[in-house]
Amino acid sequence: MATTELILVPRPQRIDITGQGPTVDTPVQRLADPGLPDEGFDIEITDTTVTLRYADPAGARYGAALLEQIRQQSPAHWPRLTVSDWPDFPIRGYMLDISRGRVPTRDTLSRLLDLLDLVRINQFQLYTEHTFAYADHEEVWRDASPLSPDDVRWLDDRCADKGIELVANQNTFGHMEHWLKHPTYRHRAELPDGFELFGQHRSATTLEPTPENAEFALELVEELMPHFRSRRINIGCDETWELGRGASAEAVADHGRGPIYAEHLSRLLEPLLDKGYLVQFWGDIIAHHPELVPQLPTGATAVAWTYEAPREPVDWPEPVLARFREAGLDPATLTAGFEPTVSAFAAAGYPFWVAPGTSTWRSFIGRIDNAKANLVDAAEVGRRHGVEGYLITDWGDLGHMQPPSVSFPALTFGGAVSWSLDANRDLDLDEIVNRYVFEDATGRMGPVLDRLARVWSRSGLTTFNASPLFVSVTGARATVMGAPDVAGLSEIIADIDEALADIADAEPQCVDSRIVRDELIAAARLARHGALRLLADAGETVDRAELAADLAETVELHRAAWATRSRPGGIEVGLDLLDKLADEYR
Structure with missing residues (x-):
């Protein structure tokens, strides 16, 4: 043999x-x-x-x-x-965003654990902003179908049975919009009235960097941690967009944005480290201030993330470049891969992990070619620097409208290359997905997901961290350039139609086979609708009544699929975007 x-x-x-x-x-x-x-x-x-x-x-x-x-x-x-x-990385993790709309049911979590076990992932993080049921903060989580303490303990037991470390992940500085929108917490905001980002108004997201706000955030962590066996905690602190634009403006003007950020980060890190916690934080902000890295408290770990595959720089127009800079992103390194992302920590000898992604958020049906290159790049750079941990992230921006099964191929590939890059970089993912993930004897499911997850690049548009098909449906157009290509879009629609037929003919035998079919059909229909809209943008005749009918039918498919995978709270985040689209057709 x-x-x-x-x-x-x-x-x-x-x-x-x-x-x-x-x-x-x-x-x-x-x-x-x-x-x-x-x-x-x-x-x-x-x-x-x-x-x-x-x-x-x-x-x-x-x-x-x-x-x-x-x-x-x-x-x-x-x-x-x-x-x-043996493994290339001692810790191989998966982080699932449960704060942008989709909070998984226990059955969905069990299905994910089986997949993590298959590919030897040994750490699981659930990224939370407002989706844990904190005892004294019900107004924040009331409508979000949050995880309860009992849910966490149940999940921790299931993880332990499979040798997986369940790790708490609670943002404590940025991405606090679900708290700051309530009058009870508004006074804690850096910029209570919100701000402009990527050409759109955003509600307040960042806590003012004060000792009082650090104490508030640490109280959340102390309430959360007793429900986990692990002493490890990820405290977030990424994308503090408003810092220096509101309450801290004078301090930032006097001392600089980096020092003020580092000071508040230390306020959060030091008490937790003193109590023996193993603390992680996202490395995106401090990486722009390499001179400050040696001053950070010892004992913590930076998690360095980037999600675009390495490729030649994109010649973005100046308005797009300005938006990147406004968001704290360096246009010169957007597509440069992990090496510049980790350089500040590597140079200072500060512990760090690498965190690539599944490339499924902002896509409906994934971007598997980008995901595989990003996952391989992370493994190459992480292994070169001898890092301990490799964390696969699975975000849910703008309503988490991609269903779980869209992420399964990228998660499978990421688990494999984090175990052994050299042995798995050319893994026949279609065969693996057919045999082990969906148990499809017809051999259709693997190729179908791969084809669907590659159509995004053929529309004629260039996007950052998103599929043009998703952008067309949701209106998140701030980082897009180019013009829709009629021939390419026509091929995309034909490919999606063929994929829909193959999904109907496939015979998956996995425990969630019916759910998988239904959610993939709903996701593919959303992507197809995006392609139809781009055809209309290109000047092709697309009947508005037909678009309206197609969207209405697709939204119902999305609703039904969501209900089988996820708790009810949070679905409205994506539905609100789809409702705005429906209004265009009326």
């Missing part, structure tokens, strides 16, 4: 298949071997024996899972082989 005949995920670091081994009823000998790397294992199948050696409980679990994948593809005899396997 050739190596390529076995479909394995993750592929092991080393595997050598030399022929036919014993019958599959041959018992497996399991032996602890503390000399192996952490989480590592060796498998040896001879003519007569099957032996698994493992370093620790994780290695035993991963080795047994790989043996089961091999056994399922060996009807009568094991292949004669040797395997030696």
Whole structure:
């Protein structure tokens, strides 16, 4: 049997298949071997024996899972082989945004845990802004269907059963808009009346950097942490857009934006570090002030993120460049990959992780080509610098309208390359998705998701961190350039129609097969509607009544699919955008 005949995920670091081994009823000998790397294992199948050696409980679990994948593809005899396997990154995490609309049900969380277990993800973070039911803050979370303390403890138990560390993730500086919009908390805002960003007015998002606000945020963390086994916490602190534009304007004018940010970050870090917590923070703001990195409290970890695949710089028009600068983004590094993102921390010897993404947010149906290149780049840079952790992020900007199954392929690929980049960078993802994620014997599901997740780049428009099809539906047009291409859009619509037919003909046997079909159809229909709108923008005749009818039908599909995956609170974030679109057709 050739190596390529076995479909394995993750592929092991080393595997050598030399022929036919014993019958599959041959018992497996399991032996602890503390000399192996952490989480590592060796498998040896001879003519007569099957032996698994493992370093620790994780290695035993991963080795047994790989043996089961091999056994399922060996009807009568094991292949004669040797395997030696261990992870590139000690911590391989997945972070799911549950604060932009979509809060998953327990069934959805269970499905995600099975997938994380498959690809050897050993840390899970749920990004929260307002979606934990804090005891004295019901007005903030009342309509959001938040996770309760009991939900967190249930999830923590499920994670522990699979050897996954559940980690608290609560933003404590920026992205506090769900708090600051209420009169009770308005006085805590840096700029209570909001601000302009990417050409649109935004409500207040950033806390004024004061000791009182640090104490307020730390009280939230102290209420949250007892429900987790882990002592690790991600306190966010990213995208503090208004800092220096309101209450802290005088301090920033006197001392600089970077020092004021670093001072408040330290107010949050030091008390938690003193209590023995392992604290993470997003590294985007402080990375622009490399001179301040050595002054940060020791013991914390910066999480360096970037989500665009490395490519040649885009010649953005000046109005778009101005919007990037306004948002604190350096246009010169937007598509430069992870190396410039991590440089401030690497130069200072400050601990950091790398955080790529699934590229599914702001897309409906994903951007798998961007995701794979971004995930590989993160693994290359992280491995080069010897970092401990690799965190795959899955955001939900503008209503989290992409369903969970759209993220499954990118999450699967990210898990594989974070385990072993060299063995998995050319992974046959379609085959893996068919066999292990959706269990589709027809072989349709993997290719369908791949095709859908590649149409975004053929519209004639250039976008940043988004699909033009999503932009067309939601109106988030601040970072777009180019003109719609009629031929490309016509091909996109034809490809989506073909994909819809293939989804109907596929036969997934996974536990959520019906849900997967329904949510993929709804997501593909939303993307198709975006393509139709772009055709109209290009001057093609598209009947407004037909657009209105198509949107109304698609919205109902989206509603129904949402209800099977997610709690009811939060769906209105995306529906409000779709309702505005419907108003255009009236």
